[in-house]
Structures are given as C-alpha cells and as structure tokens.
Amino acid sequence: MHPPFEQLLEVQTLDTKLAQLTHTRTEIPARERVAVLTAELEEIDRQKAEIQAERDGFGRVQKRHEDEVATLEAKLTKINDDLYGGTITSPKEAQILQEEIAAIGRHRSTIEDKVIEQMELCEPLDAQLEELSAKAQTAQANLGAAEAELAHDEGEIDTDIDAVRTDRSVQASGVPEDVLAAYERARVEFGSSAVVVLQGTNCSGCPLAMPAMEVDRAKKAPADQMYSCEECGRLVVK
Secondary structure: OOHHHHHHHHHHHHHHHHHHHHHHHHOOHHHHHHHHHHHHHHHHHHHHHHHHHHHHHHHHHHHHHHHHHHHHHHHHHHHHHHHHOOOOOOHHHHHHHHHHHHHHHHHHHHHHHHHHHHHHHHHHHHHHHHHHHHHHHHHHHHHHHHHHHHHHHHHHHHHHHHHHHHHHHHHHOOOOHHHHHHHHHHHHHHHHHOEEEOEOOEOOOOOOEOOHHHHHHHHHOOOOOOEEOOOOOOEEEO
C-alpha cells in the first residue's frame, strides 16, 4: 500500500478513536448524577420559595397583629398613667377610664389570640423549610462530589483526546491535501469507514461486489491512485 494511504487509514483509525473518546466523555456516569442532583436542588429551591412565600404571608399578618397589640399596650399605659397619676379626681371619670382599660384589655386578648393563630400556621411551614434545607445541604454535598468526579474523569479523557489529536496531526501531515480533503468529505457520510481497502472483488465497506472491469482497472492502476466504490461511494485504496 502506498505510504500516504497507510497514513490516511491511520488518520481514519485515530478519528474513530477520537469519536469514541468524545462519546465516552458525554456518557461519563457522574455527568448524569450532576444533572439529577442539579435538578433536585432546583426543585428544592422551588418548593422552598413557594413555602416561604406562604410563610411570609402569615408573617405579615402576624406582624400587623403584633403592631396592633403594641399600640393597644401603649394606649393602656397612657390611660393607666392618667388614672393613677393623680390628675383624675372625679369618680365618674375614673370609672370611664377603668371601663376603657377593660375594653382595651379584651380587644388586646383577641388580637393576641390572632397572633398565636398566625404563629401556629407558621410552625408547620417552618418545619418544612427546615427539612428542605437539610435535603438541600445533602444534595449540595453529593453534587460537589459528583462534580469533582466528573472533572477528574473528564480530565483523564481530555488527556487521551489531546494525545490522539497530536498523533492524528502527525499522520495527516503525510497525506496529500487533496486526498485528505476527499477523505473529510467522505467521512461526513460514511464516518469511520470512509476509506476502505480493496479486498478481492469488493471494497470491504459494503457487501456488494465491484464490477469486474472496475476491479481489474483498480488492480492495474498505480498504487498511489484512490477510487470511489461504484456501489456505495466509499473511497477505496489498495
């Protein structure tokens, strides 16, 4: 076989190896785990955001009630100061203030019950948020481990890919440009069997025999001549 064709076949072998390595890189098991864990964390974040929004709604209502309680307590303090500060001398006025204190006290008790109600509504949501945070922490740790494993495996494969690419460059440098260009065009359609060796009466790339005249012409042709199989279109060398 003509030396450039030997190198061309070696280029094809190396291209096949590159394709295999590239496929292996995409199918690294850790890559799937990274994708699954990333999706899991995204779902946890979505659930947390949904629950937090509900919890914040209860929290805002609780805060309004707490502010109202604070306002009532401030009002009670002022009335008590007026009642017991020596400025009220009329029994009737004192009675009115005492009745107002009692009314405010009852209202405050009602509002305090509402505060407790909102706190009770928040408790299960807080528990869910805590549980989701624990799940997120575990998933994040697992994701970190998976990403480290993926990076390690990718690094090893990338080293192999770089070595194969270097070998391919060396082999391709000995192939005429027109021959290499023809191979690149054929590789688009035929992949790892773009170039085949003439074996008997067929191109070894397809099960069909080449016409007898074509086989005879190929065998008598110069060793540096390349053909296309009339049956399948692959490049044929001998």
